[in-house]
Amino acid sequence: MKLLPLTNDFTFKAVFAEEDILIDFLNSFPEFRDRNHITSLKILNPDIPKDMNTEKAIILDIKAIDSLGNKFLIEMQASSQLHFPERALYYWSKLYSKSIGKGEDYTKLPKVYSFNFVNFLLFQKEVRFYWSFQVSAKEQPKIQLTQDLNISIVELPKFNLDLESLKNPFEYWMYVLKEAGNLKK
Numbered sequence: 001m002k003l004l005p006l007t008n009d010f011t012f013k014a015v016f017a018e019e020d021i022l023i024d025f026l027n028s029f030p031e032f033r034d035r036n037h038i039t040s041l042k043i044l045n046p047d048i049p050k051d052m053n054t055e056k057a058i059i060l061d062i063k064a065i066d067s068l069g070n071k072f073l074i075e076m077q078a079s080s081q082l083h084f085p086e087r088a089l090y091y092w093s094k095l096y097s098k099s100i101g102k103g104e105d106y107t108k109l110p111k112v113y114s115f116n117f118v119n120f121l122l123f124q125k126e127v128r129f130y131w132s133f134q135v136s137a138k139e140q141p142k143i144q145l146t147q148d149l150n151i152s153i154v155e156l157p158k159f160n161l162d163l164e165s166l167k168n169p170f171e172y173w174m175y176v177l178k179e180a181g182n183l184k185k
Helices: 009-016 019-027 084-097 169-182
Strands: 041-044 062-066 071-077 112-118 130-136 144-155
Touching: 009 019, 009 071, 019 041, 019 062, 019 169, 071 084, 084 112, 084 144
Parallel strands: 071 112, 112 144
Antiparallel strands: 041 062, 062 071, 130 144
């Protein structure tokens, strides 16, 4: 029996909209592996409502919130998009900006984690497959403006480990994401 590829939107959403699977998947990422472990998660409506008719409509693959109020947006992009980094930042900014309302204090803004899986090459000249972006000073990258912005991008075509070489849950999950359509059982 051939399995459906997880790079397909329908399959991706069907598998990862299951809370226990999504928790295990997200906890495999370096930012959650040893600290900040996610213990509970609620899957939310994937729409980010627009305020005006002139705004772009956004329907995420998966949107969730954890017990601490951190928000998660998870996207699978199978086909190449020239301006994908801008799209990832736009989606992140919309979810972040809609997290507080008029009169609410800025301390109520949550951390928003954006996990983006692309089945194409985004950073053509680079070898690494996993990127984690935050806002930091050009002059001193260790100085962060805020810890609220977290955008991760995984370039699946660059993940080339075989099953015998996998060392941790993150690598196992990346293998499954990339190879699910090729696995027999």
